[in-house]
Amino acid sequence: MVLKLNYFKKLLRIWFMVASRVAQNQMLTSLGGVLFLIGKFARIALFYVFITTILASTNSLVGYTKEQVVLFFLVFTIIDQMVQLLFRGVYVFKPLVVTGKFDYDLLKPLPTFFRPIFGWTDFLDFLVIVPMWFFFLWYIISNQLFNSLNDFILFYILLFNSLLIGFAIHLAVAAIGLLTTEIDNLVMLYRDMTNMARYPTDIYAKGVQYLLTFTVPVVFLITIPAKSLLGLVSLETVGIAFAISAVFIFLSFKLWYFALARYTSASS
Secondary structure, three states, rough: OOOHHHHHHHHHHHHHHHHHHHHHHHOOOOHHHHHHHHHHHHHHHHHHHHHHHHHHHOOEOOEHHHHHHHHHHHHHHHHHHHHHHHHHHHHHHHHHHHOOOHHHHHHOOOOHHHHHHHOOOHHHHHHHHHHHHHHHEEEEEEEEOOOOHHHHHHHHHHHHHHHHHHHHHHHHHHHHHHHHOOOOHHHEEEEEEEEHOOOOHHHHHHHHHHHHHOHHHHHHHHHHHHHHHHOOOOHHHHHHHHHEEEEEEHHHHHHHHHHHOOOOOOOO
């Protein structure tokens, strides 16, 4: 147990070292970083205006009040930003495979998936996530959008589960990237499907809801954590959510090691 804890601390130190180097590169182009932040906040603000404009003429959407619909949007934004922050390495993994530089990472005493998943951390995302968390907490408290402290605790438990699902999805994408070098379209497909959860997924037809539950589990990634704050999630649903994440993690590791066994470098 002690050895595992020390190993985890070592990986955490390496992650901070890699992330700090990425931050140093970003500081060289501060104007680009400022534009990135402006774009992030502008997108969030525009979507917020879009949702409130749609709901201005009605008091509810599939049974949810306007404030509750905005809650779904805020939960989506927070989870999406946190997943991008932690697992953005997939976005820059393709060049490592194409050029053969991934070979050098396989020689290092690190988990083989460490560089593909955690190899790029954008600290500028912190400047978006931190104020979003403050606004989120202020919004749900001021609008009384959770019934009890238990709902709040359950939300954080399901938020952790969402990060596990996000890890599994990105690992599966990296595995397919090893097999085909095709990553960009898969990442965009994932983002398009998660964007559907900006609104309560109850608005979609049953067939679409099943698709968003058992293919890319967007419902468990975003919708269920949001519903937990509203007291709409049972303990049975929580168990199913963790079972879904366990299955996806198991399958993604199977796919990763399958792809790794068939990986040939660019120099081969």
